[in-house]
Amino acid sequence: MIRRLLDRLYDAGFVLAALALVAIAVLVLVQVMGRVIDKAMLAIGQEPVGIAITSLSEFGGFLFVGAVFLALAGTLRAAGHVRVTMLTQSVPPGLRRALAGLVLVLALGLGSFALYSTGVQAWDSWTFNAVSFGMAKFPLWIPQGVMVLGLVIFWIALLDEALAVLRGQTPAFLRAEAEKQGKTDGH
Template identity: 75%
Template sequence: MLRRTLDRLYDAGFVLAALALVAIAVLVLVQVAGRVIDRSLIALGREPVGIAITSLSEMGGFLFVGAAFLALAGTLRAGGHVRVTMLTDSLPVPLARANSVPVLLGALGLCGFALYSAFVQARDSYTFEAVSFGMAKFPLWVPQAVMVAGLALLAVALIDGLVALLRGQTPAWRAAEAAKKGGTDGH
């Protein structure tokens, strides 16, 4: 039951990340279509309609950050993060597993620090009602809260992998990497 819940949580992060990318594409498409329509009207000697999305680059940036952070956990589980495995691949399985535990603890520590920092920044932005600098004023705590959610999800995925290692199981990213290579992996 917990495994299914965690997998759905990671999948939800992927879906939200994909939706953020789709939103970027739609916004850019509307902006480009607006420019084409306006230029066509000008070429025909008519008044342009003025279809423009205020602060498009800022909105796109916020959506892109959301997509990147929300996809972190799912990408880790799918074996999509760049990892240097030359050492662990050359070690016997028990040593490779033992080496992976402190590495995961270090990754979890770094993720925890980033999570704490992002949370403090989002809380401060909310408390002081900070807004973006563009023409359209967006409350900064909203994209920052998405960063916090993505980092929290990554921390859960790291803990998930650490628990799997400590139980003698293969973490999801190792299984995914092994499947890509066409073999099995014991660590």
């Protein structure tokens, strides 16, 4: 039951990340279509409509950062993060598992620091009503809160993987990596 709940949490992060990327695409499409419509209106001698999204690059940046942070956990479990595997592939399975455990513990420490720091920053933005610098004033705690959410999910995934190693199981990212290698070896 907990495994299913955790897998759904990681999948939800992926879905939210995908929605953020879709939102970026829609915003850019609206901006481009607005320019096309304005040029067409000018070409036929009419006044341009003036469809423009104020601070598009800023909103796009916030959405992109949200997508990156929300996808961290699912990407970890799918072995999508860049890792140097030359060492781990050249050692016996027991040592490979120990190295994975050590790296996961170190990642948990770094993830804890990142989560704490980002959480403090989001809290400060909320407390002091900090807004973005662009033309459209946007509360900074919102994108920072999404970063915190992504880091919470990522931290849970790191803990999940570390506990799997401690229980003597193969972590999901190593299983996914082995599956990928099996598929590429067969081609």
